[in-house]
Amino acid sequence: MSRTLISHAQLQRGRGRAVYWALLAVVVTAFTLVFLGPLYWMVTGALKSGREIAQIPPTLFPRDPEFGNYVDAWxxxxxxxxxxxxxxxxxxxxxxxxxxxxxxxxxxxxxxxxxxxxxxxxxxxxxxxxxxxxxxxxxxxxxxxxxxxxxxxxxxxxxxxxxxxxxxxxxxxxxxxxxxxxxxxxxxxxxxxxxxxxxxxxxxxxxxxxxxxxxxxxxxxxxxxxxxxxxxxxxxxxxxxxxxxxxxxxxxxxxxxxxxxxxxxxxxxxxxxxxxxxxxxxxxxxxxxx
The missing domain is CATH 1.10.3720.10 (MetI-like)
Structure with missing residues (x-):
């Protein structure tokens, strides 16, 4: 069995297992947001109007998606x-x-x-x-x-x-x-x-x-x-x-x-x-x- 920072016995205990999975979920979520955040902003920003994309603070979802932006860009x-x-x-x-x-x-x-x-x-x-x-x-x-x-x-x-x-x-x-x-x-x-x-x-x-x-x-x-x-x-x-x-x-x-x-x-x-x-x-x- 390979050696890790946390022993297998500690992972089998209730609290150890909960802490492990909680930390894993936090790390995975953080890295996912860091890598996918700019991509999500780019995809959703392409569906916003000119006024909405310049709005501060920005909106998470387009209010009225404008798919014609892709046609205009092309x-x-x-x-x-x-x-x-x-x-x-x-x-x-x-x-x-x-x-x-x-x-x-x-x-x-x-x-x-x-x-x-x-x-x-x-x-x-x-x-x-x-x-x-x-x-x-x-x-x-x-x-x-x-x-x-x-x-x-x-x-x-x-x-x-x-x-x-x-x-x-x-x-x-x-x-x-x-x-x-x-x-x-x-x-x-x-x-x-x-x-x-x-x-x-x-x-x-x-x-x-x-x-x-x-x-x-x-x-x-x-x-x-x-x-x-x-x-x-x-x-x-x-x-x-x-x-x-x-x-x-x-x-x-x-x-x-x-x-x-x-x-x-x-x-x-x-x-x-x-x-x-x-x-x-x-x-x-x-x-x-x-």
Whole structure:
């Protein structure tokens, strides 16, 4: 039996059991309110009138729900175009990361190049650098690409290229590849399979859980990003949904802006609810059953 702060005998007593469940209920309720409170305010605020949403103190429930706010948000802010742009950028980021990050993790895990551990350590060290510190050098690179001397402003590559070398995703993939037994690699080598064939035919089918996790991380990172798309996608036709909502917020009623925020957040929330089991299984996979 595992050891805990409260012994099993104390939990079996009447008072101990009551105190335990009372504290558990308080903690769970508090964390639920903290995490779901802003989401509830956003969803209900999108159904309020402009006067009601600005009322102090705010109302917990809309007096007269106005579902037309969602229609106004879709038409006035051109959300269809913004959502398409964001999905296009996110899909490209997922494709680039799956191809290049998987290749990097496979090389570091199974091919073991010279100075591989040094390279991995240097990549992991970049996780300690605040993202804001990298904004200026990344922007200077985008406005004048080295050697080619071309600008990537308003080009999807301005979003795709900085997301390719994702140290965290490479580490996740390498950790998963490390858990694959070397006997499988040796058997593939004896059958005459090249390293690329081994990756494509053996490792990738076994890596579907972690590849799904990396795909979701890559998509949500692009979907929720704001500052970088604001800098490199200034044209109205190339904006992402977060930048587009911000750009139109000044001359748009607040309730319509909140409705647009609900529509923008819905795809990622639905994606998580559908694949939450796959996300957890992919993150906790540390070995293979024989």
């Amino acid at each position: 038409t006035q802010l051109n959300l269809g175009k913004l959502l398409f742009n964001t999905f296009y950028y996110a899909a490209g980021a997922v494709l680039f990361q799956l191809v290049l990050d998987t290749a990097a993790a496979y090389a570091l895990s199974k091919l073991r190049p010279v100075l591989g551990n040094v390279i991995l350590g240097a990549m992991l060290a970049t996780l300690m650098i605040p993202a804001m510190v990298l904004i200026v050098p990344q922007y200077q690179t985008v406005i004048s690409l080295p050697l080619l001397d071309i600008s990537l402003i308003d080009s999807p590559f301005a979003i795709w290229l900085p997301t390719v070398a994702n140290a965290f995703n490479i580490f996740l993939l390498k950790r998963f590849f490390d858990s694959i037994p070397e006997e499988i690699m040796a058997a593939a080598l004896m059958d005459g399979a090249s390293p690329l064939r081994t990756l494509r035919s053996i490792l990738l089918p076994m890596s579907r859980p972690i590849l799904g996790v990396v795909s979701i991380f890559a998509m949500t990172a692009v979907w929720k990003d704001f500052l970088w798309p604001l800098l490199v996608m200034p044209h109205p036709q190339t904006r992402t949904v977060s930048v587009g909502i911000y750009a139109f917020a000044g001359g748009t009623p607040q309730n319509v802006v909140v409705a647009a925020s609900v529509i923008a957040a819905a795809p990622t929330v639905v994606l998580f609810l559908i694949f939450q089991r796959n996300i957890m299984s992919g993150l906790t996979t540390g070995g293979l059953k024989g």
